[in-house]
Amino acid sequence: MRMTKRMLSISLGQGQGPVAEKMFIEAIEMGSWVFFQANMLRAFTGQVVEYSDFISSEKPKVSEFKWLLFSLCLFHGVCLERRKFGPLGFNIPYEFTDGDLRICISQLHMFLTEYFDVPFKVLTYTAGQINYGGRVTDDWDRRCIMNILGDYYKPEVINGQYNFDESGVYHQLPEGTALVDYVGYIRSLPVNDSPSLFGLHPNADITCAQSETFSCLSVLLSLQPRSVGSAAASQEDVTFHLAENIISQVPKPKGKEAIEQIQNKYPVLYEESLNTVLVQEILRFDKLLVVIHHSLTDLQKALKGLVVMSDTLEKMSNSLFTNVVPKMWASMAYPSLKPLGAWVSDLQARINFINNWINGGIPPSFWISGFYFPQAFLTGCLQNFARKYVVAIDSINYCFEILQQNP
Template sequence: MFCVDRIPWDTLTYITGEITYGGRVTDIWDQRCLRTILKTFFEAHTLEPDYKFSPSGTYYAPELDTLENYRHYIEGLPTVDPPEIFGMHENANISYQRQETMSLVSTVLDIQPRVSSGGNGRSNDDIVYELADSILEKLMEKLDIEHAHAELFKTILSLLDVLSEDVHNCFCFFFLKLDDKGRTNSLTTVLIQEVDRFNKLLQIIKESLHQLKNAIKGFVVMSDELERVYISFLNNQVPGMWTTAAYPSLKPLASWVQDLTLRCAFINYWIKLGAPLSFWISGFFFPQGFLTGILQNHARKYNLPIDRLTFTFHILPYFREQTEYIRSLADLSFGQKAEMDKEMEVPNDGVYVHGLFMDGFQWDNVNMMVTDAKSGEMNSVLPIMHMKPEMDLQQNSESYCCPLYKTALRAGTLSTTGHSTNFVISVELPSSKSQDYWVAKGAALICQLSE
């Protein structure tokens, strides 16, 4: 007789998760999810009487006498498996149905015949031409960091002549962003890199739009590449030549252009007004570089090894909506704070970030911890978060180690670190429930929505 206490549950989980599915599931966070699901079936409590595999009690291992009874039980199971069998929230089914609908709509748009005229008597050429004009009007010429620096230095040089030596050194440190060893602030380097990336993207977009307008007028030949841009515009899709040069995004064309203008405005105000009190982390072209810059600044400030620094995360009871935040900066000059920033103190270490969305759960601003999402509410907003570097930090067992992704797809190319290129960082969030509970829910943070 096989003793229950001797069943090698860990071995069964390892063989199934790491060997049977190991070659197919390579992402670290996907492996964690797989192991969590397997625990539902490979644990000692599964042998207890009346054990159920789902909260509703629909799924269980029946103790029946005949094969016919087993067949009857199996035939009575739901035709479509509900999310609860995997421990997921009911919103997961809504998300799945939306993805299937968008996939169907996209396929229909791709195969539909192209007619010579659109609605209201306008031709497709008219629609695409007007859309190209509209996009060109919304995009700024470029992000001019050199001009901003020239104005900044001019202001500083006029002030330094009348300042004492101590104040002179203080101004040099604050405005020129140099430490006591003459090194540039790492976030200034991040800003320069972001400006370069966005300017390259803006150049590609504008050149393609001008060429497309000329091709519609007949001044140049409509190439295959421009034809694909033309078709993308009719389908409200982002052209492939833009996505290749851009940051990851799942948004349709209209929302994508609006998002790009917000990102450019975020970087432009950083140039003109100085570093914001709270950074819109979703607006970075490469958020990993921004996080590395924070760690590098902290390592230089306290002479610490950067490879032993990790972030602690503290959620503040304040929210930021980026469109509203950008409007509040319109009439400010360098060094001034937005009205909504006056309720918070500048952090001594680390930075404040905002702009993250919660998928599979939500934030409880009363108890200051994560909680189950509301039915039908797909993505709630995470409040402002203080990211502070710490040395040799140990993971808090009472917190949920939550992955942060750039898009809701959560997939990308596997990097050498074992993470997807869509992955940004893991965030520890306070929770009253176990890690496995949230892993099964598919709880994650994302930088931007898909609509």
């Protein structure tokens, strides 16, 4: 066995104890190696203000310390603000704290006073792999942080004319700038930072704005009154009738026997890949319909007091009342941003499209967005063409023609 397969590593960040223990036990049983990357956190309660005497002194490397200190604080702010972009910022929203910044400042001061030259490799490793990296559990996030840190811990930043972004809004201050002037400059920075500062495309603001909008609307929906007027129905009554209406509107699952009959009608054929696509679509939609009908039936029983109202059913009830697709359904369904009413109508249309295919054979035209998994349909069409004309599927692709009028 190669050494790379026997060598495992893990960052001992928050919540990683049980994972590290399990990995350690498995390594003992299999004879593998485990490399634990631990946080070198130590007691540090000081703030940047504690270094004001050093900053205002005439000791050597004061200017280097101020420039690197400002660069490090900017890096800390970038790491915190990238979380608002969701997965575009980090795969996991890590809770970086002021303690991470404080220990980095302490190490920066210590290494600058002990080394003749600025030890960028040491500073980068301690900050990126240990202090901040100790909280990071995703390999891609660790790689991202190390690349970001490389823009703030490098020789070029030790310059009063250095700009951190293309616009020049974020820049180093001239040598000899007092601590008070640094504070004043930081307060003058824009409230809404440009995505370019975080290394992101300007369109990343759209994702951030959408996330904030959805969060605000979700809070507003949760705050709306559960009843209107003295004669209005309660939330339980509204939810019960809504569940009853959805059950009557959404088709029931086909079941195992019906699916087997469809498979016999549309068997797996070498020359017709769309048969396989159809059966796969039926299986996917059937699983979704099973979840919908079972959950609605359980919810009605819970509202009547026949079964216990679980946390999942309560969340589902709140989603139905606020016209939001329950997460239980969304996790089993195709991607959609529609509200509950439009989502149910769209589901009916998709099921009708599949049923028309079953009853009438392969249609002359297809509703591509009506598929549960459109990629399977597109691949199936490529397979049919490749097998008919005996060409490699990797050598063909789709081309598009813009029509002047509807066909």
